[in-house]
Amino acid sequence: MADTTGSNLAVARTQKLQLDWELHFTREPTRLASEYWHSRLDGRAMPSRADLNPSAMRAFTQHTGLVEIRRDSAPHVEYFIRRAGSDWERVFGAMTGRFIHEFLPPEIEMRWRRVFDAVREKKAPLRVTTGIFFQAKTWLTTELFVAPLGEADEPNMLFIAFTAWSASRG
Secondary structure, three states: OOOOOOHHHHHHOOOEEEEOOOOOOOOHHHHHHHHHHHHHOOOOOOOOOOHHHHHHHHHHHHEEEEEEEEOOOOOOOEEEEEEHHHHHOOOOOOOOEHHHHHHHHHHHHHHHHHHHHHHHOOOEEEEEEOOOOOOOOOOOOEEEEEEEEEEEEEEEEEEEEEEEEEOOOO
């Protein structure tokens, strides 16, 4: 008998996660965030959080978020949403001040971890595209820019730009 709870649909959506290390953006907010992040490098592998200036990000701030990388809960890293822009929270609900496992179902948490772990381990920015399946929001497509922030080339935070749109409306 078919599973009608939606869990199979969630798994199917996670299989369409596309990782693009070459950063070929199609949406303006993610492109602007990438350009801004790169402008803050100043010869380093990654900027620090202190290098970010919110007033310089006005054109895309509602799309941005900061995720802390917390290594204090062995055996794995935890991801804590320090700040989530209004566009991000419009899709996923209130998440600022929460760990990802506190508001995401396990299938979606695994998808987010896959992206966050890849950026943390490679210490490089990433473009991600995928369909969204969260709280029956199955019609949305998203493009993300996920990039490390840190000191001495060791990531301690992720800078994220999120944009979502209706796949049928482009």
